Amino acid sequence: MKIPLPSSADVGQIEAWVTSRPLRDLVRAFGGAWPTGSLAKILSDLDVFSQGVWDFRAGQERHLARVKDFDPNMTNLIMASCRALGLVDEEAPKNQTYTHFLVLGGLIRACIQRPEYAARLSTQVTTGDVTALGSFRPLTDVERSLATRLGLGEPVTEFDAMDAGMRLAFGLGEPVEVTEHVHRYTSETGPASYTVVAAPSSVPGRRANTADTYRYWAENYSPTGDLLLVTSTAYVPLQHCDALRILGLEYGCGIDTVGLAPTALPFTPANYLQEVRSAIRSMRALHAVLTS
Structure with a gap:
């Protein structure tokens, strides 16, 4: 049970x-x-x-x-x-409509698999936009080698990898907005807007963690409505409760979190x-x- x-x-x-x-x-x-x-x-x-x-x-x-x-x-x-x-275990989203999808970053495989999972989910439930949340964490040599083998180019940071993963998963073209922390795309099919965000760390010398990415996104985009968080199954309780604490309590958003079961590793x-x-x-x- x-x-x-x-x-x-x-x-x-x-x-x-x-x-x-x-x-x-x-x-x-x-x-x-x-x-x-x-x-x-x-x-x-x-x-x-x-x-x-x-x-x-x-x-x-x-x-x-x-x-x-x-x-x-x-x-x-x-x-x-x-x-x-x-x-x-994987579980289906609870609702049929969400205001936002939030795709959470991680190691290189997560940067590929979670956007793919979000793309599949977007054909089953409705959302206004999809945002991928990551950081400027430098990729390891192993990650960069794997990215090259998987056809993601030569990403240097998690932000680069999430950007490549989103473009691949949703078939996105060139971004319509490029800043240090944000790449934004539009599409004529599916959700109207796609955004890749790199959050700074709240602690100097430490990479941004999940809570940092939530807070940075919320402070810059003032979210409302229901959110569907897309991650991996093992992190669902952790990232769900962090989202309740920050995005639920502080911004009044409804929180639903789904995870992709481990595959290759x-x-x-x-x-x-x-x-x-x-x-x-x-x-x-x-x-x-x-x-x-």
Whole structure:
């Protein structure tokens, strides 16, 4: 049984996900005692616990995370729990019409696959525009080599890769607007407007994270209505709750998030555990805003 993600500014929905049986099972399987006290304390304790046992990144990019293998029984428990928590399976959009699609950036494959997924979704549901959100993160040598093999030219940053991925997925021509942070396109078929945005980081020396991209886009475009976020399944809880906190609470937007299941490079159980930790931290931030 899938545990629903929060859909609105409702502390009870956060509590239902955080205190659910699948998350309890994961904590106990890794030797943790379930926290007691208020929801704020439980979230704080889970943040600390997950850092000790599920943080394989240690501050590095996701593709540099430490490799960790598990025996078959533990692997089955991890995957069953993560599936129930909403990190594994694709789900269809809840609505038939959205004001905006937001396609979230990532490593080079995500910059190709997520725009392709958004293009498929745009034939099933209606939207006024599609925006791809990325950053100026420099691509690694491996990413740049893969981009060349995939026919994306020679992108240097995630912004370049997202721009190439959007043009390929939606068959876009030359941009009608080009600035340092924005490339905008129009089309006579499908959504009327397509925009690729590179957000600056809110912390000097660190690349822009998901929250940075949401806030930069919102501050420059003043979004309204219902948003469909397009990402990968493992990041749905994290990026959905960040969107609720920023785009939902601050701008009054409705938030729906869908994810594309891993294809060429399947997630490992350790990768999923890392994103359970990310989801806990995102829910903690959302809860803090709701109760402040």
